[in-house]
Amino acid sequence: MTIEGAPDRAPAIHIRGARLAYGGRTVFDDLSLDLPAGRTTCLLGPSGVGKTSLLRLIAGLAPAGTRGTVESGDGASLEGRIAWMAQTDLLLPWLSVVENAVLGFRLRGDTPALAHARRRATDILADLGLGDRIGDRPATLSGGMRQRVALARTLVEQRPVVLMDEPFAQLDAITRLSLQDLSATWLRGRTVLLVTHDPLEAARLGHLVHVMTGSPATPGDAIVPDDVPPRPPAAPATLAIQATLLRRLADAHAGDRA
Amino acid sequence: MSVPRALVVAAGLIAAWEALVRVADLPHYILPAPSRVAAEFVGRADVLLLHGLSTAAEIVLGLSGGLVLGALTALAMVRFAAARRWGLPLLVVSQAIPVFAIAPLLVLWLGYGMASKVAMAVLVIYFPVASASYDGLRRTNPGYLDLAKVMGASPWQILLRVRLPAALPAFAAGARVAASVAPIGAVIGEWVGASSGLGYLMMQQLARGQTPLAFAALVVLASMAVALYFAVDAAMNRLTSWQPAIDGETRS
Numbered sequence: 001m002t003i004e005g006a007p008d009r010a011p012a013i014h015i016r017g018a019r020l021a022y023g024g025r026t027v028f029d030d031l032s033l034d035l036p037a038g039r040t041t042c043l044l045g046p047s048g049v050g051k052t053s054l055l056r057l058i059a060g061l062a063p064a065g066t067r068g069t070v071e072s073g074d075g076a077s078l079e080g081r082i083a084w085m086a087q088t089d090l091l092l093p094w095l096s097v098v099e100n101a102v103l104g105f106r107l108r109g110d111t112p113a114l115a116h117a118r119r120r121a122t123d124i125l126a127d128l129g130l131g132d133r134i135g136d137r138p139a140t141l142s143g144g145m146r147q148r149v150a151l152a153r154t155l156v157e158q159r160p161v162v163l164m165d166e167p168f169a170q171l172d173a174i175t176r177l178s179l180q181d182l183s184a185t186w187l188r189g190r191t192v193l194l195v196t197h198d199p200l201e202a203a204r205l206g207h208l209v210h211v212m213t214g215s216p217a218t219p220g221d222a223i224v225p226d227d228v229p230p231r232p233p234a235a236p237a238t239l240a241i242q243a244t245l246l247r248r249l250a251d252a253h254a255g256d257r258a
Numbered sequence: 259m260s261v262p263r264a265l266v267v268a269a270g271l272i273a274a275w276e277a278l279v280r281v282a283d284l285p286h287y288i289l290p291a292p293s294r295v296a297a298e299f300v301g302r303a304d305v306l307l308l309h310g311l312s313t314a315a316e317i318v319l320g321l322s323g324g325l326v327l328g329a330l331t332a333l334a335m336v337r338f339a340a341a342r343r344w345g346l347p348l349l350v351v352s353q354a355i356p357v358f359a360i361a362p363l364l365v366l367w368l369g370y371g372m373a374s375k376v377a378m379a380v381l382v383i384y385f386p387v388a389s390a391s392y393d394g395l396r397r398t399n400p401g402y403l404d405l406a407k408v409m410g411a412s413p414w415q416i417l418l419r420v421r422l423p424a425a426l427p428a429f430a431a432g433a434r435v436a437a438s439v440a441p442i443g444a445v446i447g448e449w450v451g452a453s454s455g456l457g458y459l460m461m462q463q464l465a466r467g468q469t470p471l472a473f474a475a476l477v478v479l480a481s482m483a484v485a486l487y488f489a490v491d492a493a494m495n496r497l498t499s500w501q502p503a504i505d506g507e508t509r510s
Contacts, residue, residue, distance in 0.1 A: 059408050060407065060408065061407065082408055083408070084404070084405065086401055086405070088401060090402060090405050092402065092420070092423070092424075093501065094423045094424075094426075094500040103405075103409065104409040104410070106419060107409050107411035107415050107416070107420070108409065108410050108411060108415070109412075137500050139500065139502055157409070
């Protein structure tokens with residue numbers, strides 16, 4: 001496409017020797033995880049297992065008490081190649097929808113690229129069904145709309161690596177399904193880590209799904225379905241994956257109690 | 259409070275005051291009747307205008323100076339660790355000194371002119387603005403800061419484009435307090451030593467038994483203070499129009 005149109009080649013990401021301890025409890029230790037290049041890896045697990053901390057470690061936002069190395073498959077630094085989408089939309093209330101979507105360019109003071117980013121943001125927002133709301137303030141939008149703006153902001157960044165931390169957890173079921181479809185389409189070809197506690201979400205969106213369980217937690221072996229996401233929510237194959245994931249979660253739960 | 263209701267209350271109070279003076283037959287140098295005070299507005303309009311302008315200038319200059327200094331202090335303390343370490347204790351200690359007690363010193367150092375009154379107003383305003391702004395700048399949603407960091411923003415960009423706008427509601431709260439105390443600073447300065455201003459006019463007229471004119475000066479001062487507060491309040495609402503109204507009422 002244009003000079004800064006498509007993201008540069010998405011690298012694989014390798015986490016080695018990750019450790020998180022707080023309050024005398026070891027959440028995980030010597031943990032390894034590989035995110036294959038250009039694929040969506042889902043990290044599923046119960047609350048408090050350290051999924052978010054692992055994601056933040058990659059994002060460079062590791063909380064105190066976290067250790068570990070994060071390397072890219074192509075050996076280049078990951079700085080400036082990551083987009084992050086949190087559970088809350090983190091929209092700045094004083095900026096309009098479209099200015100929130102191009103926040104990265106504003107914050108970097110990247111004035112030359114700003115006009116182009118605005119055009120792309122307008123296109124993406126229109127695709128997400130917000131074409132008539134781009135001048136509005138976030139406070140006037142519903143929760144689902146706000147999260148769509150956050151998704152648009154993540155996409156406008158055009159980063160090869162995208163980290164999503166339970167991005168759709170606070171949405172109603174129908175909105176969640178439609179946003180899952182949209183993000184799977186838009187994020188094709190990028191290296192994505194999606195942290196979730198929803199087995200159906202992982203079953204729909206993951207090229208690979210890790211179920212992170214135990215204490216200290218491990219990501220386990222990946223479940224690798226042979227078809228391509230996004231999978232239809234009611235398809236037998238999707239439901240079969242979901243059943244497998246639920247079983248693993250339940251086994252781990254039973255194991256914890258024994 | 260609705261405007262008609264406020265007017266009714268004011269009219270009632272004035273009528274009661276007038277009645278009290280007439281019934282008790284109070285001498286005008288103790289408590290002048292409202293009608294007598296009103297007469298001063300007509301007869302001494304030039305004097306009131308002259309001194310009113312002087313006080314207004316002190317208040318506006320003091321308020322602007324205090325807002326700018328307070329905001330800059332807060333910015334410096336948030337941005338530079340050294341400014342925080344040295345500035346914060348200084349700020350707290352400076353508040354332990356009653357500003358009014360040093361008013362005579364300000365007059366000694368800066369003279370009887372306008373400078374000592376402006377300095378007084380600045381000192382009174384400075385702390386509420388600095389501390390409110392500093393609080394606001396410190397309490398940025400950590401999620402915003404994380405997002406900005408992942409996006410590759412420099413610390414300056416984060417300060418200017420995230421922390422500063424996020425702190426505007428706190429700054430606005432400080433500015434509203436400042437607007438209500440600025441006239442106090444200026445008038446205290448005038449009481450200690452001045453050659454013009456409404457505070458000076460009041461002291462002078464009271465000493466000469468010209469209580470009605472002193473009351474007229476007081477009315478002008480109060481009107482100015484109220485107008486200033488509403489002007490600053492309106493400006494701050496404009497500045498933070500994106501913020502949902504706290505009391506649930508919608509803003510125009």
